[in-house]
Amino acid sequence: MEPPLTKKERCMLDGECGPGKQQAMEILVALAKIYGAKGMVPVTSAQISGVSYKTIGDAGLEYLEDLAAKGTNIEIPAYLNPIGMDAQGWEEMKVPKDFAEKQLKILNAYTSMGIKPTCTCTPYLIGVRPKVGEHIAWAESSAVVFANSVLGARTNREGGPSALCAAICGVTPKYGMHLEKNRIADLVVDVEVALPDRSDFGVLGAIAGGVARGRVVAFKGIKKADEDKLKYLGAAMAAFGSNSLFFIKGITPEWKVRDGAENITADESEMARMRKTLDECPEEDIITTGCPHASLAEIKEIAGMVRGKKLKKPLWVCVSRAVKEIAAEQGLAEIIEKAGGKLVADTCMVVSPMEEMGYKNTGVNSAKAVKYLPTMCQQRVHFAKLEDLLGFRGGKGAKK
């Protein structure tokens, strides 16, 4: 059944607001019918995935160029997920020319509709921070779980096209995470282990996500976690279990557990078992970090680790362009570059064509990257703490 629509929504659906808005509203109404939404909810921002040429290919490019050619414009601020290359440094990255040309066309189609080329999966690190209770339409799975859980915003895990439609119409179907009744945990995880490293949060996220399978998770026993650690936790939960929301007692803005929720424990042995499962190969050709995109705090830490040293293997630190520019101003990019590493902006190890650049084995500290690198980039993955990958605990990555 068609949901009730406001006058403006009806105008868009009937084509009175232009063919692009009509096309977008038709998709949103179809989704509302599928999910049984009782109407639309206005959203304050959209974050759009499906931006890399690698993931959307020629069909995606054609669709976007057609939409842009109809004179379509967005209604609300909208931001892009990473593309398949550093938009300004793709030649240096050795991205194939044909790929780069198509990628730039995709970027052009999005920006001509008014979408900001932020090219990051961490918009919340560059000032896009919706408030508690604010409805948004974000698509990148790690950003969705961060926005819902850490910021307390309301968003479903949109697909790239539905987030784009929300940007064009300013609304999204009201179901799922937009409804208070669904923001309740059905799985409680008792964490009986210390989590000193960011990668530990990824391991925990892989365990919890695998059991939860989309259900909301409530963690007990985590005493302290900064935003970077929560970013790694949520990214892994989304990758291993399609989660969109978690709670941590005393840390996240919400905490609600259903009576009779399932209970599991994450202890030392469970963590060790998962860490072993994630670590497929002992050696890498390249070390990559910044999945989700690195914060300035992470870059500072890396610069501190590699200052005055020479890395034996290439290092990519994946970041948004905005954060890269701040890191450059602060001299951090130069320190990392002198050691042989790179701040790679706009893209990441998963959505770039790594397999076409000659890499076969990648070292990562992100559980989410472990999940996707084998299938999306044909990589074997060495999963470890970053300092171990870089060679600061008896490893082989760096020398004085």
Ligand code: F3S
């Ligand atoms: Fe972001 Fe790429 Fe990881 S989009 S979350 S860095 S797979």
